[in-house]
Amino acid sequence: xxxxxxxxxxxxxxxxxxxxxxxxxxxxxxxxxxxxxxxxxxxxxxxxxxxxxxxxxxxxxxxxxxxxxxxxxxxxxxxxxxxxxxxxxxxxxxxxxxxxxxxxxxxxxxxxxxxxxxxxxxxxxxxxxxxxxxxxxxxxxxxxxxxxxxxxxxxxxxxxxxxxxxxxxxxx
Amino acid sequence: xxxxxxxxxxxxxxxxxxxxxxxxxxxxxxxxxxxxxxxxxxxxxxxxxxxxxxxxxxxxxxxxxxxxxxxxxxxxxxxxxxxxxxxxxxxxxxxxxxxxxxxxxxxxxxxxxxxxxxxxxxxxxxxxxxxxxxxxxxxxxxxxxxxxxxxxxxxxxxxxxxxxxxxxxxxxxxxxxxxxxxxxxxxxxxxxxxxxxxxxxxxxxxxxxxxxxxxxxxxxxxxxxxxxxxxxxxxxxxxxxxxxxxxxxxxxxxxxxxxxxxxxxxxxxxxxxxxxxxxxxxxxxxxxxxxxxxxxxxxxxxxxxxxxxxxxxxxxxxxxxxxxxxxxxxxxxxxxxxxxxxxxxxxxxxxxxxxxxxxxxxxxxxxxxxxxxxxxxxxxxxxxxxxxxxxxxxxxxxxxxxxxxxxxxxxxxxxxxxxxxxxxxxxxxxxxxxxxxxxxxxxxxxxxxxxxxxxxxxxxxxxxxxxxxxxxxxxxxxxxxxxxxxxxxxxxxxxxxxxxxxxxxxxxxxxxxxxxxxxxxxxxxxxxxxxxxxxxxxxxxxxxxxxxxxxxxxxxxxxxxxxxxxxxxxxxxxxxxxxxxxxxxxxxxxxxxxxxxxxxxxxxxxxxxxxxxxxxxxxxxxxxxxxxxxxxxxxxxxxxxxxxxxxxxxxxxxxxxxxxxxxxxxxxxxxxxxxxxxxxxxxxxxxxxxxxxxxxxxxxxxxxxxxxxxxxxxxxxxxxxxxxxxxxxxxxxxxx
Numbered sequence: 029x030x031x032x033x034x035x036x037x038x039x040x041x042x043x044x045x046x047x048x049x050x051x052x053x054x055x056x057x058x059x060x061x062x063x064x065x066x067x068x069x070x071x072x073x074x075x076x077x078x079x080x081x082x083x084x085x086x087x088x089x090x091x092x093x094x095x096x097x098x099x100x101x102x103x104x105x106x107x108x109x110x111x112x113x114x115x116x117x118x119x120x121x122x123x124x125x126x127x128x129x130x131x132x133x134x135x136x137x138x139x140x141x142x143x144x145x146x147x148x149x150x151x152x153x154x155x156x157x158x159x160x161x162x163x164x165x166x167x168x169x170x171x172x173x174x175x176x177x178x179x180x181x182x183x184x185x186x187x188x189x190x191x192x193x194x195x196x197x198x199x200x
Numbered sequence: 201x202x203x204x205x206x207x208x209x210x211x212x213x214x215x216x217x218x219x220x221x222x223x224x225x226x227x228x229x230x231x232x233x234x235x236x237x238x239x240x241x242x243x244x245x246x247x248x249x250x251x252x253x254x255x256x257x258x259x260x261x262x263x264x265x266x267x268x269x270x271x272x273x274x275x276x277x278x279x280x281x282x283x284x285x286x287x288x289x290x291x292x293x294x295x296x297x298x299x300x301x302x303x304x305x306x307x308x309x310x311x312x313x314x315x316x317x318x319x320x321x322x323x324x325x326x327x328x329x330x331x332x333x334x335x336x337x338x339x340x341x342x343x344x345x346x347x348x349x350x351x352x353x354x355x356x357x358x359x360x361x362x363x364x365x366x367x368x369x370x371x372x373x374x375x376x377x378x379x380x381x382x383x384x385x386x387x388x389x390x391x392x393x394x395x396x397x398x399x400x401x402x403x404x405x406x407x408x409x410x411x412x413x414x415x416x417x418x419x420x421x422x423x424x425x426x427x428x429x430x431x432x433x434x435x436x437x438x439x440x441x442x443x444x445x446x447x448x449x450x451x452x453x454x455x456x457x458x459x460x461x462x463x464x465x466x467x468x469x470x471x472x473x474x475x476x477x478x479x480x481x482x483x484x485x486x487x488x489x490x491x492x493x494x495x496x497x498x499x500x501x502x503x504x505x506x507x508x509x510x511x512x513x514x515x516x517x518x519x520x521x522x523x524x525x526x527x528x529x530x531x532x533x534x535x536x537x538x539x540x541x542x543x544x545x546x547x548x549x550x551x552x553x554x555x556x557x558x559x560x561x562x563x564x565x566x567x568x569x570x571x572x573x574x575x576x577x578x579x580x581x582x583x584x585x586x587x588x589x590x591x592x593x594x595x596x597x598x599x600x601x602x603x604x605x606x607x608x609x610x611x612x613x614x615x616x617x618x619x620x621x622x623x624x625x626x627x628x629x630x631x632x633x634x635x636x637x638x639x640x641x642x643x644x645x646x647x648x649x650x651x652x653x654x655x656x657x658x659x660x661x662x663x664x665x666x667x668x669x670x671x672x673x674x675x676x677x678x679x680x681x682x683x684x685x686x687x688x689x690x691x692x693x694x695x696x697x698x699x700x701x702x703x704x705x706x707x708x709x710x711x712x713x714x715x716x717x718x719x720x721x722x723x724x725x726x727x728x729x730x731x732x733x734x735x736x737x738x739x740x741x742x743x744x745x746x747x748x749x750x751x752x753x754x755x756x757x758x759x760x761x762x763x764x765x766x767x768x769x770x771x772x773x774x775x776x777x778x779x780x781x782x783x784x785x786x787x788x789x790x791x792x793x794x795x796x797x798x799x800x801x802x803x804x805x806x807x808x809x810x811x812x813x814x815x816x817x818x819x820x821x822x823x824x825x826x827x828x829x830x831x832x833x834x835x836x837x838x839x840x841x842x843x844x845x846x847x848x849x850x851x852x853x854x855x856x857x858x859x860x861x862x863x864x865x866x867x868x869x870x871x872x873x874x875x876x877x878x879x880x881x882x883x884x885x886x887x888x889x890x891x892x893x894x895x896x897x898x899x900x901x902x903x904x905x906x907x908x909x910x911x912x913x914x915x916x917x918x919x920x921x922x923x924x925x926x927x928x929x930x931x932x933x934x935x936x
Contacts, residue, residue: 046265046266046316046317046320065314065316065317067316067320068316072315075232076234076315079234080225081225081228081232082224082225082226083225084229084384084385084433085231085386085463086384086385086386086433086466086867087386087466087866087867088386088465088466089466089866089867089868091866091867091868092384092867094384121225122224122225123224123225125224126224131220131223131224135223135224136223138219138223139215139216139219139220139223140215142215142216142219142831142832142834142835144222144223144663145434145662145663145664145665145835145836145839146383146384146385146431146432146433146434146435146662146663147218147221147222147223147227147431147433147663148229148383148384148385148433148434149384150222150223150225151223151225154223172875173875173876174875174876176875176876177874177875177876177877178874179874179875180384180867180872180874181384181875182382182383182384182434182436182872183384183434183663183835183839183842184838184839184840184841184842184843184873184878185835185838185839186842186873186874186875186878187838187878187879187880187881188835188838189875190875190880
């Protein structure tokens with residue numbers, strides 16, 4: 029496992045009143061030591077402090093699923109998680125799915141089935157879909173429809189998202 | 201005009217060229233960018249809908265940790281209002297006085313080192329108001345009424361005489377609520393100044409409009425402004441205008457002399473970037489016993505903001521949809537203390553079609569005619585008031601092929617006559633005649649020494665597939681493999697492009713790319729005009745064709761040579777050409793310019809005891825002219841249909857009738873379809889290339905939405921015998 033030291037915010041800029049916390053996040057198999065404003069969410073830590081902008085902010089209220097990441101094998105809406113609470117957890121983001129330019133089967137299926145339009149919800153949909161299979165919840169059309177309903181696609185690609193997931197489960 | 205020939209690349213259902221970026225999370229949306237020294241902004245919004253700010257205290261906010269500045273109407277500089285655009289006037293400039301015109305109006309912007317600090321400090325700004333009684337109701341007698349706001353009211357024949365001849369007259373009042381665009385991407389702006397020049401990332405559907413508007417507002421030359429939007433997290437119209445928050449971010453960046461980023465919150469998305477305004481429509485349709493339409497009268501009123509423009513001619517669809525001799529359409533707007541409305545996917549058409557196509561269904565039932573038959577019987581073979589032939593119209597084929605695919609003939613006419621166990625089954629249909637829209641556009645095409653092509657225009661791809669279809673089109677026109685063509689957009693330094701809106705971009709941009717590519721081939725011919733070594737010497741453009749990276753004489757592939765050879769022999773690094781498109785003119789062509797047409801067939805299932813409604817099946821048959829990519833065009837129709845289901849059954853922005861506050865401004869409260877709400881659906885494309893332009897597309901971004909609400913309403917009537925005239929259709933309306 030790699031260890032990466034991430035530069036903390038310069039001390040002069042740290043507001044005296046806002047408590048800061050030291051936290052080590054394990055993201056995609058890499059440990060990152062961060063000093064964060066205690067209010068920073070896991071989503072903002074990933075996006076603003078680690079430069080992992082794949083997870084998206086669609087509502088910041090846990091209602092759209094665009095920020096879905098995997099934590100210890102389960103789906104988490106990272107906008108409702110405080111980064112400080114995620115030390116020692118195994119966090120996986122969309123950036124880890126493709127290896128050496130080779131798309132993950134779910135990513136390839138999303139591309140083939142045109143399972144997105146603007147693409148903004150897509151990283152969250154894909155993380156949710158990958159987890160769905162890992163959770164054993166993609167066994168029927170009804171299950172896929174139900175358990176993918178936490179991820180809003182405002183462009184309305186739902187039928188194509190289901191087709192992509194069906195293709196992957198069929199192969200698996 | 202040289203019409204595009206069909207080839208290998210255009211039309212094919214290729215995967216999106218930007219798919220790898222989107223599925224890996226590498227596509228960069230405006231709020232994904234970050235700059236060294238970037239500060240973060242947060243907005244303060246008014247908590248009343250009308251009145252004045254009596255006082256605003258920023259002391260605590262300024263003293264909060266990390267805060268760099270707080271700008272209010274007391275400290276903001278005078279800003280020009282943005283210019284008139286293709287879409288009407290610009291929204292009012294922010295922070296220009298103490299007046300409050302709507303709930304959620306921006307009254308301050310706070311800038312701090314971090315987003316957390318900015319949000320915290322924004323909550324410390326204290327405003328006191330002198331509230332006035334807000335006008336919030338479309339029927340408020342005090343509201344100023346704007347008559348015929350767009351000059352689109354129509355009248356033909358004599359409707360009173362028409363109704364006098366009618367055997368059957370149906371009449372109804374239809375209401376549609378406020379809907380909020382809610383693209384999933386929170387709209388974001390990043391601005392930074394370098395001296396008098398300015399760079400802006402923005403969630404816009406129209407980079408050039410942002411550039412032109414900021415030049416006017418800040419009194420700086422357009423040439424110093426660069427607007428970037430290579431990826432946008434949807435828009436559905438919300439990104440068409442330069443909204444006050446964009447201006448405030450640019451102002452804040454100038455104030456603190458650093459890059460500033462503002463990301464709207466979801467509640468702010470309900471009051472800051474437009475919405476589909478509510479409407480009340482009275483429609484009256486007269487027909488003979490035999491089902492001939494003899495009169496249509498359609499009046500619509502929509503809400504609009506106090507000091508802004510919005511384009512919603514809801515009744516206009518009744519003027520162009522049927523061959524009816526006597527038609528009157530009238531539109532009005534009522535000025536209210538509401539956040540600025542704006543275009544939302546299929547503006548006006550989405551509301552107006554619901555009334556018209558529901559009323560036609562009522563007439564069909566009243567005269568005992570099949571709803572499909574009455575539409576074919578009153579088919580507008582030519583444009584009903586221009587009296588010109590259409591540049592293309594395959595609506596009849598839409599009806600017939602859609603009906604065949606759907607199994608319309610299985611429908612039994614009597615309401616409530618089809619059942620499946622506890623479910624009442626209803627079949628409904630609606631037709632769509634979407635208006636033509638196209639405005640001027642430019643593009644630039646280059647072929648380089650290595651034989652690859654680079655084509656670009658300052659358009660946007662908000663999920664529509666623009667990157668992909670323009671790559672395909674350029675590959676076809678230059679005779680290159682698609683992997684050898686790169687199409688770029690989303691940068692105001694590129695040639696001018698209009699907005700991604702009005703279902704007009706693909707036509708405008710496609711024809712500009714067509715012109716640029718054709719001109720580029722001519723540039724190559726010019727280079728070899730007197731070249732004794734070239735088999736293309738003295739060849740004219742219409743004597744050659746392009747394949748496999750080569751230009752050759754038509755019918756003689758041996759008589760030609762490659763781009764690479766020409767460039768190498770003449771020691772050129774590349775050749776480039778500019779192309780532009782202008783909208784076709786009906787008078788010149790002797791044709792009425794056609795938008796897309798469609799026929800929508802819906803099956804609903806209703807549990808009469810619980811009031812449950814399920815959309816079981818949808819078939820959409822679409823005449824979209826030439827389809828450049830069947831896969832992405834199908835996605836456009838599917839997505840539009842989901843928008844239509846949403847309009848019919850889910851969406852309603854609720855405004856508190858006393859305070860003007862949006863009462864459901866979160867994704868937890870504002871209902872939209874999730875995966876389980878949406879059935880699999882079928883899309884058929886019928887018809888062929890439109891005759892009015894070289895490329896022959898008609899735009900499919902909005903036609904997918906229109907007609908779905910009426911088809912669902914008509915299916916509900918067929919299932920239950922209940923005619924519902926108010927959207928959204930909710931469970932309480934269905935309890936039998």
